[in-house]
Amino acid sequence: xxxxxxxxxxxxxxxxxxxxxxxxxxxxxxxxxxxxxxxxxxxxxxxxxxxxxxxxxxxxxxxxxxxxxxxxxxxxxxxxxxxxxxxxxxxxxxxxxxxxxxxxxxxxxxxxxxxxxxxxxxxxxxxxxxxxxxxxxxxxxxxxxxxxxxxxxxxxxxxxxxxxxxxxxxxxxxxxxxxxxxxxxxxxxxxxxxxxxxxxxxxxxxxxxxxxxxxxxx
Numbered sequence: 001x002x003x004x005x006x007x008x009x010x011x012x013x014x015x016x017x018x019x020x021x022x023x024x025x026x027x028x029x030x031x032x033x034x035x036x037x038x039x040x041x042x043x044x045x046x047x048x049x050x051x052x053x054x055x056x057x058x059x060x061x062x063x064x065x066x067x068x069x070x071x072x073x074x075x076x077x078x079x080x081x082x083x084x085x086x087x088x089x090x091x092x093x094x095x096x097x098x099x100x101x102x103x104x105x106x107x108x109x110x111x112x113x114x115x116x117x118x119x120x121x122x123x124x125x126x127x128x129x130x131x132x133x134x135x136x137x138x139x140x141x142x143x144x145x146x147x148x149x150x151x152x153x154x155x156x157x158x159x160x161x162x163x164x165x166x167x168x169x170x171x172x173x174x175x176x177x178x179x180x181x182x183x184x185x186x187x188x189x190x191x192x193x194x195x196x197x198x199x200x201x202x203x204x205x206x207x208x209x210x211x212x213x214x215x216x217x218x
Contacts, residue, residue, distance in 0.1 A: 031156070031199045032167035034179050035140050040161065041097075042131060047106050047124040052095055058200060059157040062096040062183070063136065064124070065150015068105040074152050074183035075109060076116075081189035082197065084117050091159070091204070095123045097132055099149055139163055141179050153180030154193075156200060164200060166192075 038054070046052050054061075060082065064071070078094075086092055098106055106124040113119050127135070132149050141163075145151055156164045168176025181193035 030203065031164045031196055033162045034165040034167060035163040038157065038161050038163055039135065039138055041125060041135075042127065044125050044127045044131070046126070047103060047110065050123075052093070052123050052125050054095075054157055054161045056091070056159050057093045058089075058091055058159060058204070060092075060094045060154050061157050062094075062154040063132065063145060063149065063151050064096050064098045064102065064106070065146060065148035066099050066102055067148050067150065068098065068102055068109055071150070071152065072109055072112065075113070077186045077189060078154060078183045079113055079117055081186055082193060083122070085194075086197070086201075087118060087121055089201075093121050093123055095125060097135065098124055098126050099129055099132060100126050102126070142177075143180060151180070152182050152184045154183055155180045156193075156196060158200060159204070164196070166196065 040054050041052060044052075060078070062078075075096075083094055096106070103124075103126060106126075110119050110122060110124070113122065129149055133145065136145055139155070141155075143151060143153060158164055163179070165180070166176065166178035178192060178196075181196075182188050
């Protein structure tokens with residue numbers, strides 16, 4: 001009996017493990033597109049005055065609403081769980097779309113983050129309420145902005161301006177469909193978002209390797 005158990009452990013379990021992980025890699029080497037080819041930002045002012053674009057960048061996109069400081073804990077969660085871990089990648093940016101008139105609050109938030117992290121890839125972009133709502137509408141998402149034009153969710157947009165997430169087979173099954181990641185819950189950032197973010201990076205690393213391009217940092 002013991003001999004059979006040993007033989008099973010030595011020969012059968014490794015094969016089962018290989019098949020399991022092989023199927024997993026095949027299933028998760030592409031993160032589905034939720035909304036293809038979303039519009040780029042307009043000619044909107046950023047906090048540091050530079051032009052911010054979604055083109056050729058992996059973007060973590062958020063919508064602050066007019067009560068930025070009230071929700072500062074959400075940004076600290078995102079900063080700790082995702083931003084600080086991947087801030088060194090040159091093709092990555094974090095962009096928060098804010099209503100005009102909230103520039104001072106956004107600056108206070110950036111100043112609060114500075115003691116903990118390099119804030120160079122935190123980008124706060126300002127637009128009118130009408131422009132923010134129009135931009136959000138074209139994302140064609142199930143979730144909606146609140147009455148202050150904000151949401152605690154952030155979204156992953158790839159270099160081709162495709163919004164990515166978990167599509168699944170049925171959008172009514174929440175465990176299979178995910179269009180955004182709730183920054184209010186650190187565990188969701190540490191688990192679902194981190195897993196999906198790694199898939200995006202894997203995609204681009206694989207593409208760079210295929211093209212024999214070793215100069216990129218991704």
